[in-house]
Amino acid sequence: NSEEWQVAHRVVNRIEEAGFEAVIVGGAVRDYLLGKEVNDIDVATSALPTEVKRIFSATVDVGIEHGTILVLDEGLPIEVTTYRTESTYIDYRRPEQVTFVRNLEKDLQRRDFTINAMAITKDGDIVDSFNGKDDLKNGVIRSVGDASVRFREDALRMLRAIRFSAQLGFTIDESTLKAIKQDSDLIEFIARERIAMEFSKMWKGQNVYQGILALIESQLATYLVGNFQENKNHWEQFRTDKSEVGWAYLCLLNRDEIQDIFDFYRLSNREKTFVRKVLNAYNALLKEWNVMDYFSNDLIVLETAYDFAIWQNKDIPFEKTTIKETKDHLTIQSVDELAINGNHLMKWTDKKRGPWIKVALDAAIVAVLNGYVKNDELTLKEWFMNDFINER
Ligand code: ATP
Ligand code: MG
The missing domain is CATH 1.10.246.80 (Serum Albumin; Chain A, Domain 1)
Structure with missing residues (x-):
């Protein structure tokens, strides 16, 4: 199939030829089985980082202390990570210390959810020690092992569960959800940037509404900025392929808290500017857009403001499609x-x-x-x- 798969297979083969084990792991396996486009393919191996570097001629030490080497030999870059376990977790965060192991099973065991804990061997066989395939088929997010233990190791996993549920439209397994409820307060130990990153991925998901509901049910929403409970139904139709649209939407739903949202989630200047533009366009729309509103705003800004107004049941006397038409027909575009x-x-x-x-x-x-x-x-x-x- 795609070029990246071919490159990943060549990398796997070369490691195997050198006498080690290598497989494709994690998100790529999940997305492949779902028939989705895969964006980055991770390779895991029994070879130690120094051994990986000996096999290839062009490598970059991107995360050598965690066992990750970037291999450039085959054209596209591929991350190759040594099988590892994560033993010491401090303050409910992922460990700085990892232990390299020679055994794939152990590596799969440290992964967060069953759907993320599968591997593809060089012969194309799926290694599925935790029944990830079944969970994938049934649309279930389930912790590998005891959910409580896993969330105490790394509390971000709780939010990852929500994010994957939104991304894929999956439900969170009952005992996994129960464990999140029990330990939801641990999310306060996690860096806001990492929290925000999960949200940014969630906004682009197939079923953001489901994610919002899970956020509320799991109690995680209590520890985050923004009112999710009160506005939950406004997310029902939400869909986007741009994460900043999600942030704009969250801010528009929580207008008194915009600055708090900016600060809490540490939004970038680009994201903040986008949110402000949408807010201005939304306010202008409630009066009526003039040519300058069309001229000075990107289509995505106008469309986000428009969608929000419609979802707010505002009476907007024109169709969404006319936004682009109006913009295209402006005498000058810049x-x-x-x-x-x-x-x-x-x-x-x-x-x-x-x-x-x-x-x-x-x-x-x-x-x-x-x-x-x-x-x-x-x-x-x-x-x-x-x-x-x-x-x-
Ligand atoms: P995507 O890249 O689409 O967001 P992904 O599954 O590739 O999804 P990554 O965050 O890139 O997610 O992580 C790659 C893999 O590493 C995951 O599939 C999972 O197996 C493992 N992983 C990532 N983060 C964690 C974590 N916090 N705890 C345990 N395993 C993790
Ligand atoms: Mg990934």
């Missing part, structure tokens, strides 16, 4: 398409550069977009010297 720029304005007026230029250009853009003025230099000059300057 400032660069305007026939004049700041230099023209400075030449005509003999004035120095300053904030007035943006004001004037914005006015020119509005005039062009509304069809008052044609987008050519002479017409714009006439408009500028007569109408614009005289109006001030």
Whole structure:
């Protein structure tokens, strides 16, 4: 199949030829069995990191203390990780210390959920010691081993359970869910960035609503910022392939807490900017969008604001499809398409550069977009010297 699989198979074969064991593990196996596109394929091996480095000529030590070597030999990069166990967990977080082992079973055993604890051998056989295949078929997220023990080792796994349930539309096994309920407070030990990363993956899931319900039922929501309980039904139709849309949605549902959400989840500047733009577009939509709203916002911003308004049962007198049509039909799509720029304005007026230029250009853009003025230099000059300057 895909190039990445071929590359991963070649890496596996080369390790095997060198006399070690190697398999494809984790998420790639799960997604392969689900018939989904696989984005990164992990290889696990009985070879120690130093042994892996001897087999290949181009490697990078990306996480050698955890046993991970990046192999570049076959073109696409493939992560190769030595079979390992994680023994000492401190403060309910993943351990810094790992122990390398020569046995695949032990490596699979340390993985979080049965659906993530399968391997594919070089002959294409599936190693499935924890019945991950059955859980995959039945749509169940189930801890490997005793759920309570596993969540106390690493409390992030609780949120990963929720995330996978949203991502795949799976239900969380009863005893796994019960264990989360019991230990939900341990999530406070986990770095917010890691929490946020799980949310970012959850937003893009097939069934975010299910994830939100699990978040509430498991009590995890209690320890997180944002009201999930009160707004839960608003997530019912939610679907996106861009994580920032999920953050915008969470913020719009919790308007009094936006700054707290930014801080708690440590959102990036890019995410925060996106949220603010959606919020502005949403407020503008409740009045009515003008050409400048269409001009200065990306389609995704406008569509997110629109979807949110619809989900809020706001009366919006046009179809979603007209957003793109309206945008496409704007006379100009960006400032660069305007026939004049700041230099023209400075030449005509003999004035120095300053904030007035943006004001004037914005006015020119509005005039062009509304069809008052044609987008050519002479017409714009006439408009500028007569109408614009005289109006001030
Ligand atoms: P995706 O990449 O689609 O988010 P994934 O299953 O590949 O899903 P990763 O976070 O990339 O998830 O982890 C790769 C594999 O490592 C998992 O499939 C799982 O076997 C194991 N794993 C990751 N995080 C944990 C954890 N916190 N506890 C136990 N095992 C984990
Ligand atoms: Mg992965």
